[in-house]
Amino acid sequence: MNFTLDVSSKIKLYYQLYNQIAEGIKCGKIPAGTRLPSVRMLSEEAKASKNTVTKAYSELEKDGFIYSESKRGYFVAEYKGAKNEGPAQDEQEKESQSRKKEDNSIPTVDSILKQYAQNNESVAKSIIIPSEDIQSESLLKKPVEMSEPKKNAPVAAEEAKAEESKAEADRTEIASAGQNTPEAAVAENKADEKLSLPEANDLAKASEKASEKDLEKVAEEAATKKAVQEAESSDFDGEAFFEKYLFESYKNILMTGRRKLLYAKSxxxxxxxxxxxxxxxxxxxxxxxxxxxxxxxxxxxxxxxxxxxxxxxxxxxxxxxxxxxxxxxxxxxxxxxxxxxxxxxxxxxxxxxxxxxxxxxxxxxxxxxxxxxxxxxxxxxxxxxxxxxxxxxxxxxxxxxxxxxxxxxxxxxxxxxxxxxxxxxxxxxxxxxxxxxxxxxxxxxxxxxxxxxxxxxxxxxxxxxxxxxxxxxxxxxxxxxxxxLSYLDQLALTDFITKGHLESYLNSLEDL
CATH class of the missing domain: 3.40.640.10 (Type I PLP-dependent aspartate aminotransferase-like (Major domain))
Incomplete structure (x- = not known):
């Protein structure tokens, strides 16, 4: 029996494969007791990934169409009516309902303002609900301030200047007293607590203290940790996982200083x-x-x-x-x-x-x-x-x-x-x-x-x-x-393996 998968269809590939095998079993084209192709052979025949075939077999076994034997493979069970008919259609309906629910739950500018006005009676009078002829785009360009009323501008500027001067004086005192003492560390922490500069300035100062390599290392470690968590999650999608992180590996080569390596030979x-x-x-x-x-x-x-x-x-x-x-x-x-x-x-x-x-x-x-x-x-x-x-x-x-x-x-x-x-x-x-x-x-x-x-x-x-x-x-x-093999492919695969994505992907296949 030949299997053909439509990559342009909205139905997931493993559900397409599920349906074709299930129909063959129900109509008798694949009789009971037939040994099905191995995951590797079927993935080559259907031109699909092993993850797709593994998922299809798992669903077929769950619904009673097939059974597995250790170190022997998958076999067609005697068909007596499956527990679940047409998973692809059910999946489509679920996805459609989910999309509708998401669409209905997306807040508009008007709804946000109205809700805020209802929850904050004290400031409701100061909020103007825009009429229909006001475009939402203009509001998005100039977000409405929901915070406390600002202080008089000259007064606020004077206070910020005074706070910053005091924090700088504290730092100078710490430097003269010795940076390595516990008292200096406490004083420095207090000075930082007093500092009330904008978030952007804080990030800029932090960036000045850390080297680019340190920041890249922290970012890579965070990305790797996130990838491992995704791979270990119960709703893990292997195909989406390796596509996402393999794309990121190529992007890392092409969008960073490492792209200069592409002008050399491997x-x-x-x-x-x-x-x-x-x-x-x-x-x-x-x-x-x-x-x-x-x-x-x-x-x-x-x-x-x-x-x-x-x-x-x-x-x-x-x-x-x-x-x-x-x-x-x-x-x-x-x-x-x-x-x-x-x-x-x-x-x-x-x-x-x-x-x-x-x-x-x-x-x-x-x-x-x-x-x-x-x-x-x-x-x-x-x-x-x-x-x-x-x-x-x-x-x-x-x-x-x-x-x-x-x-x-x-x-x-x-x-x-x-x-x-x-x-x-x-x-x-x-x-x-x-x-x-x-x-x-x-x-x-x-x-x-x-x-x-x-x-x-x-x-x-x-x-x-x-x-x-x-x-x-x-x-x-x-x-x-x-x-x-192109140098770009080699560099991207090196990045992909080094960050543990290949191992996480293969481990997830084994867990299915």
Whole structure:
């Protein structure tokens, strides 16, 4: 069943998806017992974020259309009539009523003045209710004073001048007595209490005492705290959250002094500060240790995978001979090798991914998957040099069995220098502990992650974590190339991650 979402509709995307799946179940197109696509697969098929799919599944399960099984996924329940029919329509009506209520509750200038007059009989006579021919705009330009009647202007000016002179005298006395004494601190506080300057002047003086960096730091800390509170709120909207704060990150780069960095280049492998932030993030999020020097930034998973497959260590495996065999190999100009690169992928790997290997002249064969995962026997007997894996290849059965199989494949790669594991991480769960890179003690795993997976498909940014020998060859091969990811994107994502917004967003997905 194909799913199409209308981004221009007033109905929220996850309600559109809810309705399409629910209708398919009710009319029998999706029979009971059918296993629904994973969140990742459906988000790619419907061209929506994972947050949208997660919300749709959550609503469907709540209304009795589907049920979930741990480590197995979502399945269609036997339809006996849902608890709630047509949530999209209900949501529209609620939003419409809410908007009407808000419109009716918006006060006008006339209503404000009338209400004030009713609550303050003593000043009611001094307030003139404007007639209909007076435009509200003119009143807004010159707000009506609701405070106490002002004192005579000369008298008020003289009093303010006297107060300010007295406060200045107090400060001078404090300075001569010594700023570090408790008495001086108390006197200074009293002097400040006596000061009755306008608010704008107070802010100006505070700004003079604090440096710009201090003010920016305070503002950033306040913004980050607010973002965390939003992410932890019960009515959290993940899509609106990351859109809002990602926009702010781009704005921070373009509207501040940091925009000068846009006239420079990030280097062929990505901005150094961005790579440091990525190393810190991936360690906190998936417990993967990586040096920033071994991280490569690019414009997408497919581009980075293609770049890696162009390296000689990938497409031209080399066997290191010793003694007489080494001499014979040199005499035959390497023809003794007779070894060709060969990639193994799981049965359900996307055709677009397999095509990247084929375009790089690396043959591909699908690996059978048993109850413990990718078939180890196939890898041993097929002459495989590269195995491509994702978290989706992990079996739905025993997790302990999978850990054993994972270690067997890591040991298989370790035995021969030209064998590598390419892992594309599609797991957005913080507690993911089935990744090959987490246990890569022999440095044989080429790890790939992308922001199209972490955030949304429209953010075409990705990064590699390469084994040291592969990274050295990569840097030599692409030393004269520019980084395929724009510097603006790198700076904005650095800001977004540093402030904790990416982690807050991913945590919120896990809580749904």
């Amino acid at each position: 280097g062929p492998f990505g901005d150094e500060s961005f790579r440091r932030v990525l190393a810190d993030f991936i360690f906190k999020f998936h417990n993967i240790k990586a040096s920033p020097e071994n991280i490569i930034v690019g414009s997408g998973m497919e581009m980075l995978l293609w770049n890696v497959l162009q390296l000689k260590c990938m497409n031209t495996p080399v066997v290191k001979y010793r003694g007489l065999l080494n001499l014979a190999n040199q005499a035959s100009e390497g023809n003794l090798q007779g070894l060709k690169a060969f990639a193994a992928v799981a049965e359900d790997t996307a055709q677009s991914t397999k095509q990247i290997f084929l375009d790089a002249n690396i043959p591909v064969r699908e690996v059978p998957v048993d109850d413990q995962g990718i078939s180890f026997d196939f890898l041993v007997t097929s002459g495989t040099t590269i195995v491509y894996v994702t978290p989706g290849d992990i079996p739905l059965g025993s997790f302990e069995d999978n850990k054993q199989r994972k270690q067997e494949i890591l040991d298989w790669a370790k035995k021969v220098p030209y064998r590598y594991i390419i892992e594309y991480d599609t797991d957005t769960s913080k507690e993911a502990d089935s990744l090959y890179k987490q246990d890569d003690d022999s440095d044989k795993v080429i790890y790939i992650n992308s922001f199209s997976n972490l955030l949304c498909q429209g953010i075409n940014a990705a990064f590699l974590i390469l084994p040291k020998d592969v990274c050295n060859e990569y840097k030599q091969h692409y030393a004269n190339f520019d980084c395929s």
